Structure formats: C-alpha cells, structure tokens
Amino acid sequence: GQQLNQSPQSMFIQEGEDVSMNCTSSSIFNTWLWYKQDPGEGPVLLIALYKAGELTSNGRLTAQFGITRKDSFLNISASIPSDVGIYFCAGQGGATNKLIFGTGTLLAVQP
Amino acid sequence: SAVISQKPSRDICQRGTSLTIQCQVDSQVTMMFWYRQQPGQSLTLIATANQGSEATYESGFVIDKFPISRPNLTFSTLTVSNMSPEDSSIYLCSVVRPQGFQETQYFGPGTRLLVL
Secondary structure (H helix, E strand, C coil): CCCEEEECCEEEEECCCCEEEEEECCCCCCEEEEEEECCCCCCEEEEEECCCCCEEEECCEEEEECCCCCEEEEEECCCCHHHCEEEEEEEECCCCCCEEEECCEEEEEEC | CCCEEEECCEEEECCCCCEEEEEEECCCCCCEEEEEECCCCCEEEEEEECCCCCCEECCCCCCCCCCEEEEECCEEEEEECCCCHHHCEEEEEEEEEEECCEEEEEECCCEEEEEC
16 A cells, blocks of 8 residues: 655664654645554554644654645654654545555664 | 554464454544554555445455454454465554544554464
C-alpha cells in the first residue's frame, strides 16, 4: 500500500542527545499522527496534529504539522534509554481519509 | 484513549490451518480496522470492519483469505485462512475515538503469528 517517506531509517545516539525525524508526502494530509512501537507491542499514540503549522509538545517530544500539509517532524529532547523503539508517522486525509503510515525510524539510545 | 485487547497475543500455527483473532474494545466505537505488520515493515491496512455489513477490503486483501466479523460496536474478529509462512506477521486491531473535537486512531497490542 501507499507509504510516507520517513527519515532517517535508523538512529543510534547517546543518552542525552536530541533527536529529530521527519515525514514527507506527495499528498496533502488533514491530520498527522506520531506513534511509538516498543518491541512486542502495538503502536502507541504520542502526538496528534490537526492544523497546518500546528506545533504540539508532549513532555520531551515536540511535533509540527508542516505549513504545506505535506510534511511533519518529531523532535525528542534529552533522549533516555526508554526512548528506544520504532517511531512511525501517519497521515490522514484525501478522498478515503484512511491512515497512511511512514516507513518507521528505529531509535537506539546508548546509556 | 481507548483500551483495546486482542486474543491470542501470539500463536504458532501449521501451514494450511486457520486462526481467528479477536479484538475487544472497552466502549462502543464506530470505526474498527485490521492492519498487518510484516517483519521489519510498517503497518498496512487490511480492511475496515463494518458493523452489520461486510468488511471493506483494501487492494491486495480478499474476504476468502481474511474473513472479518463485526457483530457489535465493541468486538471484531479477523480470521487468517489457509495459512502459509508468508502470513507470519503482527496483526493489529485499531479503532477511532474522539479526542476533543477531533478523532484519533488507536491500536491494540497486536497478535504475533508465526506460520511454520
């Protein structure tokens, strides 16, 4: 099925570093969602964005809905070991209004 | 958020057999979906589970292979029929719930299926 372009594919960082990942699409979306998936679990919603230009924070996480409505980024500040996991962006909109997922970013944090 | 449970959480099955996965939500929801996540991959929508009518399948997925039931607004099942090793995946139930004035999509814990 259709997927969003998400980058980077993986990141290996030291504890305390900041992290940034982004998603881009050729299509316009009305909603951008960011999920985290721990090993052996289902995706957990981190942040939901509903308006172009919207900047939303959830603790050390900050995400923005791009002005063009075709992109979004997620920042994690001062990473900790429990941030390890796979992060997925997801966009929703268009004729079908179905959720389209990014390819995922694997984050590894070394203590 | 939504409390979504799935049964079984994992299973190992023989090729040619079928497995039915259950999804239970803590309160009534209008929209329920089934997704597949193949090893190391992202999530792909299988179908929308419609209450009182046949599920709506995405391209590449058919009812004979993935029959879905939705008898009420809190429960759905997905059957993986005549399994082959290529069906080894995580199968995820998902629902849409209101969040303020918007709607947001939540996922269950997934069912890990290994077909030998």
